[in-house]
């Protein structure tokens with residue numbers, strides 16, 4: 001019995017591609033899913049936020 005998955009399931013498992021954007025003196029992490037991190041003064045902090053979001057899902 002072969003089961004085929006329809007096109008409705010192709011959207012399952014969305015990728016989280018994060019980037020960091022500089023806004024003035026602050027740096028904000030953003031994700032392709034629409035998530036946005038808090039404004040950070042250090043880029044390393046924003047990247048940490050992004051990594052935390054990507055791993056948390």
Ligand SMILES: [Zn+2]
Pocket residue numbers: 015016017031032033034035053054057
């Ligand atoms: Zn995301």
